[in-house]
Amino acid sequence: MSATDFSSLPLTSELLQTLNDLQYSAMTPIQAQSLPAVLNGQDVIAQAKTGSGKTAAFALGILAKLDVKRFRVQSLVLCPTRELAEQVAEEIRRLGRSQHNIKVLTLCGGVPSRFQTLSLEHGAHILVGTPGRVLDHLQQERIDFSELSMLVLDEADRMLDMGFQDDLKAIISATPESRQTLLFSATYPPQIEKLAGSLMQEPLRVTVESEVQHSNIKQQFYKLEGTPREQAAMLLLQQFQPESCVLFCNTKRETHELYQTLKANGFSVLALHGDLEQKDRDQTLVQFNNKSARIMVATDVAARGLDITALDMVINVQMAHDSDTHTHRIGRTGRAGESGLALTLVSHQDDYKLSLLQDEISEDIHLLPLPDHAVLQQPPAKALMVTLQIQGGKKHKLRPGDIVGALTRNDQIPFDKVGKIQLQSMWSYVAVERSLGGKALQILNNDKLKGRSFRARSL
Structure with missing residues (x-):
């Protein structure tokens, strides 16, 4: 029996059968390194990028410890965005489908709280939500954490980036000190280290390097040389003809302007940024995921934690502010063993960012010329x-x-x-x-x- 076999873990036969049915053949590196400690009740800090299998790592820990007969809140998972929370809740439900009568409840902003209040009155075993809405229900005394045994902070670095630090402290202070705490983060900046030190007991630190995860992603860098970024993006889209592609911009304004330019030129495009109302965000993601649009222009915060599958290509229309964000962006493609393509537009103003990125990448970065403008003569492809x-x-x-x-x-x-x-x-x-x-x-x-x-x- 291999050390990466799920059968090597102290999981119930029902959970192992579900993993087999869902074709979870072997543990990913983050699962193999963290799950034994999680199942042993130890606090864990796990640093790994999106797509590493971290959700299943803590979901299996939650399900293995769950007492279905105790109809009380036993686990809480906090996420930075509604989209990630719903993705996590769905994964927990999938993995726990052999355990009858498990109730997983999502508590997120963007939807009326009255429906959540009614669900809370009927009870739940596992809560998955965003800090703001969870704290709101907590302050209204709609949640009782007295029997909580596991707390999970998913994408903790992004929650701090988005200003949730005070909300997190208030929620954590309402949980029992005897709880088990799991912290998952793509990066490990000083504020994460400080947070971990304040709420965890002798945690196991696990790190999975991103180079292994992105070995199947081909990166190409293109020199702008005076070509407007919007036009350069169109050249790349017409040259490669991706069926699904995310274009990253650094601000909401740049995202909206690029979206308008692409739409005016006949491209099948959607936009995702922080100014959209929740129902518009939901519809955007539905259309993109079901191939009703080929292109989505997005900001980093809007795209963090999204369940976007089978992405052919990523284009960094503006270079990311730091190497970690760049790594996260390109990690949206090349999932589940598939090959992916990540293209980055570079101007003279990006020299400093490029040098920092070169320090992180093993291969030398060579700037390529943009495709010939003749590719713009053909009309953009429609969505399927x-x-x-x-x-x-x-x-x-x-x-x-x-x-x-x-x-x-x-x-x-x-x-x-x-x-x-x-x-x-x-x-x-x-x-x-x-x-x-x-x-x-x-x-x-x-x-x-x-x-x-x-x-x-x-x-």
Whole structure:
């Protein structure tokens, strides 16, 4: 039996069977180094980049210690963004599906708190949320942490960057001192070290180097030489024709301006930045993940912790302010063993950033010329799919099968032309091949789901 086999761990047969069913073949480095200590009840500081398998590391620790018969809050996971919190909660539910009657509740901003209050009144085993909303419920005395046995801080460095330090202190002070604490962070700056020192007892420190994770990512650097960044970005997009690509900018203004330029030039593009309302952020991510848009322009804070899968390429339209952020950006591509491509635009003003980055990269950085402007003569490619929004969701007892059944009934739309389906509380989203979007919309507006009529629209 290998040391990286999950069967080498003291996990229940039900958990091991679930891991096997989900095709978790072997532990990733962060899991192999941290899980034995986590399962032994030890405090752990784990430094690893996004995509390293850290969520499963603490999720398995939570599930292994959970007493389902004790209907009290036993574990709390704090995350910097709503998107990451929902991703973590979903992973815990997936891994814990063999343990009956587990209740995992997400507590995040951007949605009405009254629904969360009702759920809290009915109780929960595991809470996953953002510091601001968790603290709000705590101060309203809606949460009891007296039986909390495990606290997880996920992407702790980003929570501090976003100004959550006081909220974290207030939440932690309400938890039992006897709890086990796990801290996961992509970087380990002094403020993280200080935070760990104040809340952990003789923690095990685990570090997984990023070079191993990004060995399958090819990096290329392009010299601007007077070409406007917006035009340079279009040249690269037309040259490489990615099916899915994230373009990183350093500010919300730059993100919005690049989005407008790309859209005006016919590109299939979305924008993600801090000024968007939560419902607009949700719809942006749904459309990008289900291939209804090829390109997303984003800021670093907006893109941190997002569950973006199968990303072909990343373009750093502006160089990141530091090497850690650059590493995080390019780590969005090349996941799960797939190859990835990361392109970076460089101007004379970036010489200092480039020299710092060169110190972190084993290979020499060579600046390449931009593609020939002739590539702009061809029209940008359209997205493969279109997203339809249905005014009904989990609250209306809708299931993915109801939507697929309505669309494919009597061979109206072939099954393989229907893409991802995502259900939310009050809304559902379905991706359909672009050429069939109009027909699918007509079906959904004229047919019935669960015996009821629901309105649908194209995003």
